[in-house]
Amino acid sequence: MFAAVASGNPLQLSTEVPNSNGLQHTIVLSSTKPKTYSHITLFILPNVTFPENFIATVYFKLSPTEDFQLFGYLATEKPSAIFKVRLANADPRRQATADSGDGLGEIDMEDEDVAEGTSNGLHNISELIIGISIEPREQGMATMQQWKQQQQAMKASNSSLVLSRPGASRGISTVGQLASVYPVLTQQLAAKIVQHAYNYLSGFLDSSGNVSIKRFDSWWEKFRSRLANDATFLDEVTSN
Known part of the structure; x- marks a missing residue:
C-alpha cells in the first residue's frame, strides 16, 4: 500500500503488520548504501485507492528497541510527503524540528548511539524504520493537532534559550x-x-x-x- 525511497537508494515497499491494533504497515530502510542521505520520500502507491475518511499517520525510529515518534501523515489529499534528515552536530536529542503539515517534516538523527557510527565526519544510519497507522480521519487529525501543539511549545521553549543576533x-x-x-x-x-x-x-x-x-x-x-x-x-x- 505504501512505499518509501531514501536519496541514493532503491525503492522499498511497505510490509503489513499482522494482528496489529496500532501500526498496520512498516517500511525498513536498511543499509544498502552508507546512510548520508538527506531526504526520505514516502507515498501511497498509485494503484491503491485510499479511503477518504481515513488518514495514515507516519512514525519513525532508528532501531527495533526504540519507540516510534510521530512525524506527519498521508491522505487522499496528500498522497506523498518528503521528510528531511538533519544530521545535526550540536543537539543530542532526536526530535521533529519542523511542522510536517505541509508535507515536509524534519528528523533530527543526532544522538550518542548514532554518533558511534560516524565515518569521515558523516553519520551512517544503518537502519531506519517507518511505521504507518491507518486511522479514522477525525481521530488521526486530532493526533496530528496535538503533535503540532507539542512541537510549537518545544520551539517556544528552545527559542527562549537562544540569544538573538544583532539586527x-x-x-x-x-x-x-x-x-x-x-x-x-x-x-x-x-x-x-x-x-x-x-x-x-x-x-x-x-x-x-x-x-x-x-x-x-x-x-x-x-x-x-x-x-x-x-x-x-x-x-x-x-x-x-
Missing part, C-alpha cells in the same frame, strides 16, 4: 536591508573592504599598472578566511 529584531536578513537600516556603517564597511583589497593588490602591480586576476582571487580567499576568524581586523585597515 534580528529588525528583520534584517539581506545586504540591502542591512544597508537600509545602517547606511553609514555599511558605507564604512564597503570602504574598509575596498581599501584592504587595494592595499594588498598594490604590491603586485606590473609595469603597466595592472594586477593579475589570480592575485585578486588570492586576496579574496585570504580575506574571507580572516573575516571568519576575526572580523575586527577591519577596524585597523587604513589607507597607505
Whole structure:
C-alpha cells in the first residue's frame, strides 16, 4: 500500500503488520548504501485507492528497541510527503524540528548511539524504520493537532534559550536591508573592504599598472578566511 525511497537508494515497499491494533504497515530502510542521505520520500502507491475518511499517520525510529515518534501523515489529499534528515552536530536529542503539515517534516538523527557510527565526519544510519497507522480521519487529525501543539511549545521553549543576533529584531536578513537600516556603517564597511583589497593588490602591480586576476582571487580567499576568524581586523585597515 505504501512505499518509501531514501536519496541514493532503491525503492522499498511497505510490509503489513499482522494482528496489529496500532501500526498496520512498516517500511525498513536498511543499509544498502552508507546512510548520508538527506531526504526520505514516502507515498501511497498509485494503484491503491485510499479511503477518504481515513488518514495514515507516519512514525519513525532508528532501531527495533526504540519507540516510534510521530512525524506527519498521508491522505487522499496528500498522497506523498518528503521528510528531511538533519544530521545535526550540536543537539543530542532526536526530535521533529519542523511542522510536517505541509508535507515536509524534519528528523533530527543526532544522538550518542548514532554518533558511534560516524565515518569521515558523516553519520551512517544503518537502519531506519517507518511505521504507518491507518486511522479514522477525525481521530488521526486530532493526533496530528496535538503533535503540532507539542512541537510549537518545544520551539517556544528552545527559542527562549537562544540569544538573538544583532539586527534580528529588525528583520534584517539581506545586504540591502542591512544597508537600509545602517547606511553609514555599511558605507564604512564597503570602504574598509575596498581599501584592504587595494592595499594588498598594490604590491603586485606590473609595469603597466595592472594586477593579475589570480592575485585578486588570492586576496579574496585570504580575506574571507580572516573575516571568519576575526572580523575586527577591519577596524585597523587604513589607507597607505
